[in-house]
Amino acid sequence: MKELELKYGCNPNQKPSRIYRADGGELPITVLNGRPGYINLLDAFNGWQLVRELKAATGLPAATSFKHVSPAGAAIGKPLSETLKKIYFVDDLGELSPLACAYARARGADRMSSFGDFVALSDVCDVSTAKILKREVSDGIIAPGYEQEALEILSQKKKGGYAVIQIDPDYRPAPIEHKEVFGVTFEQGRNEIDINEELLTNIVTKNKDLPEDAKHDLLISLITLKYTQSNSVCYVKDGQAIGIGAGQQSRVHCARLAGQKADNWLLRQSPKVMNLEFAEGIGRADRDNAIDNYIGDTYMDVIGDNVWQKYFAKRPDVYTAEEKREWLDQMTGVSLGSDAFFPFRDSIDRGAKSGVSYIVQPGGSVRDDLVIEACDEYGMVMVCNGVRLFHH
16 A cells, blocks of 8 residues: 545645655555544554654563654553552453553553543554453554454444554664655654663762663653653653653643643542542543542532532542642652753752652753752752754
């Protein structure tokens, strides 16, 4: 197949629309089911690159949950604790494969943002992973292959319209890439930088203790940032992104957005949230939305006098700021990556509130000394690797 006609482009008025290779070669994908759209394919190709690199860097199966050309979550296939199984809603599925654990983590990091995602898997999609996807709202998936039963499960989603794409894992694009904007063609070399542990050697803080698990998490942050719309900041814990801040004009706003998502991930594991009694028949999306409101500033939208009955069988107590802070203060060992240097220490201060212990960033700011000083105040380990990862 040398080209694929699409229904429309980014918006319904943008026609005609298709994908093809400028050199006239065969497309590296086969559509096994459904009809992917323009944005679906942008997510698919970016997501595939991300998981392929995560697998190469860590040796473990990887998954990502993409929305609007940025990852909502990304993870490798480490086993899930009982708590994580519950907050990811997979505790009733029995033993999960490593690939299924990777997707459960990627989807569960920010469930609201992952609603209607496009999935990318590093390995052949197995039945265990397909069973998770079967009941989640998702637009499609890209993987290097599918077990027959997994393909049958996925092909039944969305009344048979779920987009299932198989990609050639050996495909490598040309080293020069092009993009057209306003009738003008841009040309650049592809960002083929190999993200590996050699990029983590320049530790600039007093604390230089960087454990192996933290190295993995820092690599996950960098690879995730490589395919996240800039500016971007990524918080990682235990093999998965737990907060991604993308596309903000200010770096500290990225750090705050990602930090708030990381806080939400941890608060979902607190007894106060785990013990919420939901109304009978409430759907997954409504439950996620109710939790997000409950642990945020808009809690009265779901526990107010005339609304709580829509979401809960029993009216929850207010989750006070003091209670939340006490729970969040338990968090340590979080890794934080930034796609460009920190111009001020404010992002470091924000990271400290979410348990950040390890940081990787390019460095090169005129205020690097003040940023390093802030890290030293918190006892953090920071790597300056000299590598910027802007993605547009």
